[in-house]
Amino acid sequence: MAKKYNWAILGCGKIARKFSNDLKLLPNANLYAAASRSLKNAKDFANELGYEKAFGSYQEMVNDPDVDIVYIATPHSFHLEHTLLCLNHKKAVLCEKAFAMNSKEVKKMISASKENNTFLMEAFWTIFQPQFLKMNEIVKSKELGDLKFIKSDFMFNAEFDPNKRLYNIDLGAGSLLDIGIYPIFTSLFFLGKPFKIKTIANIRSTGVEDSITMLFGYKNGAMSVLTSSFESSCKNETELCFENGFIKVERKLAEPILMNKNGSDQFVDYDTISGEGYELEASHVMECLDNDLIESPVLPLSFSLDLMEILDAVRKDAGIIFPNHD
Ligand SMILES: NC(=O)c1ccc[n+]([C@@H]2O[C@H](COP(=O)([O-])OP(=O)(O)OC[C@H]3O[C@@H](n4cnc5c(N)ncnc54)[C@H](OP(=O)(O)O)[C@@H]3O)[C@@H](O)[C@H]2O)c1
Structure with missing residues (x-):
């Protein structure tokens, strides 16, 4: 039987809502936690979309040992900080585009993935459509x-x-x-x-x-x-x-x-396809994890760095x- 993964959302904004609706289509994805800077926002988001847990800070969410994969949906200027936070807590990361603000930041994210031996991919959904x-x-x-x-x-x-x-x-x-x-x-x-x-x-x-x-x-x-x-x-x-x-x-x-x-x-x-298309990238992340990969063969980190x-x-x-x- 396929392993079921506990997904967490970091940043409960517009795209996180669309992504979560597509995540519901995947039988091996468990909508586990919503993390926001505000507990109220996290709770509202979790209730609306069916997440089991709500956290009022991103730090509390990465401290939860049961979180497997984090979808980072904050503005681009926070992608480096939030990706490092998750990777350093050994959480697999799917981080929205633009992956970071510049290539120096992307290189730091790639190094953190390798150092922590933890999966990282840019959420560039187009490539899966x-x-x-x-x-x-x-x-x-x-x-x-x-x-x-x-x-x-x-x-x-x-x-x-x-x-x-x-x-x-x-x-x-x-x-x-x-x-x-x-x-x-x-x-x-x-x-x-x-x-x-x-x-x-x-x-x-x-x-x-x-x-x-x-x-x-x-x-x-x-x-x-x-x-x-x-x-x-x-x-x-x-x-x-x-x-x-x-x-x-x-x-x-x-x-x-x-x-x-x-x-x-x-x-x-x-x-x-049955969803809006975000389910395809999410499904691919879980397929990579099923195969113990820390990088996607379809959307490798070198491609994100080139971009x-x-x-x-x-x-x-x-x-x-x-x-x-x-
Ligand atoms: N793949 C796609 O199709 C697609 C489409 C749209 C956007 N995106 C990407 O997704 C990311 C988020 O876009 P969005 O449209 O969802 O943005 P948004 O609605 O503004 O949501 C961003 C979320 O980030 C969190 N956040 C943390 N620090 C923040 C700060 N200082 N100011 C504002 N928000 C902060 C907030 O969540 P909390 O308050 O809950 O912490 C906020 O709700 C961007 O990088 C964007 O390029 C991708």
Whole structure:
């Protein structure tokens, strides 16, 4: 019989709620503990989502010997601190994106995982989605020839509020780490690390970037044009352009993939899933633990470090500074 794992949530906010609803779909996941800075928030969250225990501090939760896996869902600026807290208490960690604020922090997290011989993975859920897996299948098949160009956008209009996570510089604000990371992920996954990066960013008087356009150049001549913004909305599409056609997907996960081959269109379906998609990464973590792994073979820590190194390079080119993390 499959081992059942006790999951704990660290930071009871918006994404933790969505993640918990998907966790309920997994028979080997036990919704064990909710940990918040406030006991009331932890109790409300635990009652609403069905966690057995509620803790009014993150420290109390990691002190509980029965916690197996912690899902870290705090703002990016706390990911290093909270990951170290959990790993140093030998709790397996699934930590939200952006994995940290910069690559120095990611390296510390990787070292802590190795020193404690304890599992660590970035919660980059996209890599487990059937839509993404199907895109990868098409790329690898070379049915459309070589991949030459990627265009990928992620935008939504977020009202300016310097106290909220998206615009609070102390919490790692800006569109880049919050949503620009997705188009960058796509470019890294399919084309690797770029050798040339050019950017244009809009930086507000508070120091927070709210829109950015990035151009990536690759040694084989491939290119990516990537954007993110809290200032406007768009269709939020990703287009992979090949020698003999293209594939196009919307960020909405249920949409089929549009494939154009030699000028003719067709739609490509992929497997459906029962949750919002977060159950796939959670299930993968437990599969890794079943196999005594401390790192995912699907989303290795070297990939997360590469991703953060690109984010660092983009920030350098664009002049985006996080005062307490640079
Ligand atoms: N994978 C995805 O699809 C996805 C989607 C959205 C967000 N995310 C990522 O998930 C993380 C959290 O995003 P979210 O939208 O869930 O944020 P959120 O609603 O603001 O929740 C963050 C939680 O972190 C805790 N926290 C600890 N210190 C804090 C501080 N100083 N200020 C504010 N909150 C603090 C709070 O929980 P307590 O008060 O309970 O301690 C808060 O509820 C971010 O890194 C974000 O990039 C991922």
